[in-house]
Amino acid sequence: MRVLLVGEYNRSHRYLKEGLQNLGHEAIVVGMDDGFKKIDVDIEINQKFRIGPLQKVRSLMIRLFKIDLHFIDVKKQLLKHKAQLENFDVVQFINESSFLCSAKDEQNVFDLLTSWNKKAYILSCGTDYSSVKFSIDKKFRYSIHTPYFEGRVKPTDFALGLKYLTPEFVKLHHHIYNKIEGVISSDLDYYIPLQNHKKHLGMIPHVINVDSIPYQAPNIEKKITIFHGINRANYYKKGNDIFDAALDLIDAKYKTKVNIIKVENLPYKEYITAFDTAHILLDQVYAYDQGYNALEAMAKGKVVFTGAEKEWEDYYNVTPNTIAINALPDAKEIASKLEWLIENPEKIINISKNARQFVKQYHDHTENAKLFLEKWS
Structure with a gap:
């Protein structure tokens, strides 16, 4: 054809x-x-x-x-x-x-x-x-x-x-x-x-x-790195303002435990490598399912905060917080889930493996x- x-x-x-x-x-x-x-x-x-x-x-x-x-x-x-x-x-x-x-x-x-x-x-x-x-x-x-x-x-x-x-x-x-x-x-x-x-x-x-995206098993020996990539034109549409508010809460409480990276408006080829060192990626808030940035990050083995609503869980028959983290439009709720990962780093390792397998299976x-x-x- x-x-x-x-x-x-x-x-x-x-x-x-x-x-x-x-x-x-x-x-x-x-x-x-x-x-x-x-x-x-x-x-x-x-x-x-x-x-x-x-x-x-x-x-x-x-x-x-x-x-x-x-x-x-x-x-x-x-x-x-x-x-x-x-x-x-x-x-x-x-x-x-x-x-x-x-x-x-x-x-x-x-x-x-x-x-x-x-x-x-x-x-x-x-x-x-x-x-x-x-x-x-x-x-x-x-x-x-x-x-x-x-x-x-x-x-x-x-x-x-x-x-x-x-x-x-x-x-x-x-x-x-x-x-x-x-x-x-x-x-x-x-x-x-x-x-x-x-x-x-x-x-x-x-x-x-x-196959073109190499898996990167998370290495959590020192600080946990959180990556926030911003498309300035879609700042509110993607919920970047809510992520920023959540990161302020995390930075105030876990300054010695986390490393926060923020970038803006990167071309695709730069963006896809910019989060290589990250353990957690903040993608978007106002979604029920994952888009390309989230999926490519999941394929690399990152824990992604993105759309992972009840409808998505039901469609794929998955358990919450095992493949991706549903990012609700609530800065305190997002900060709470970030705290859960910071305090339980073994969860990052498990979710990383599951995320890669999920993308391979369905995408x-x-x-x-x-x-x-x-x-x-």
Whole structure:
């Protein structure tokens, strides 16, 4: 089978490509490089009118003439690579807005790529209409919109994904869903909103090339190291403010027992090695399941504070606090769980082993690529 993977988000399509290739199939990834993370793609779509000095020219042209130079440039690049982007059996888009254009222009790009290929699918692994609508309707106990409801994040914050609820993006959503064969969710935060949708083909857990991530058995001879990686644009959305408050409590009580590392906005290749010396990693608060950063850290053998809600425990039939630590939106609760690990370092060793085994069992790129092939067929 020939598979075109459109767009990238935390190496999800890169890992899927590697799994498909292991099974003897052809796959390429085309898209942008996921912002500051600088994710490798096979055919990179340049963002010179979105990022850098030319974005001012873009804004002026949109304001004066309603012409988006970013979209024109994206379409030009895709047409240039047409011979490499056509005649695929399957084209899967990473999102309903894979190229960060206006809704009208996204539809143009979507229609262009689907006209060159056969069956089309959407991967729900980031904010989209279904997940944002479910969250805004307060059907989750808490979500990335909790800080917005509490007035700590402005509605203009791009990370909230509120654009997907505007009339033009709702129209785009329905256009895409009318044309695709189906949508595949990648974790419970996207599975739950799509559970009863007629186009939902089910969940395939985030794909990870576990073999490319060496396991690091925790060495707890001296201080326990806690790592907190911050994406400043998503500071409140990820609950980094709550982690910071928890760390202040821990630092005050265990200054001689812990070493706290904080970093901001690191590209993927730097981030994935920055926490090598850590025993514990603080990932995100407002989630029911783990995303890529958490899973890659778990594969390395880190104890990760992330989404590990009751729904996740039930889905995978796991015991709380044995594979990942559920990070609730409560600084004192997070600090309490950190204290439990600091006072019982043997738990870190056990959870480390379990975390690696869990990622290998449920997220292996080759095994999960087989699941994609089944759904596409």
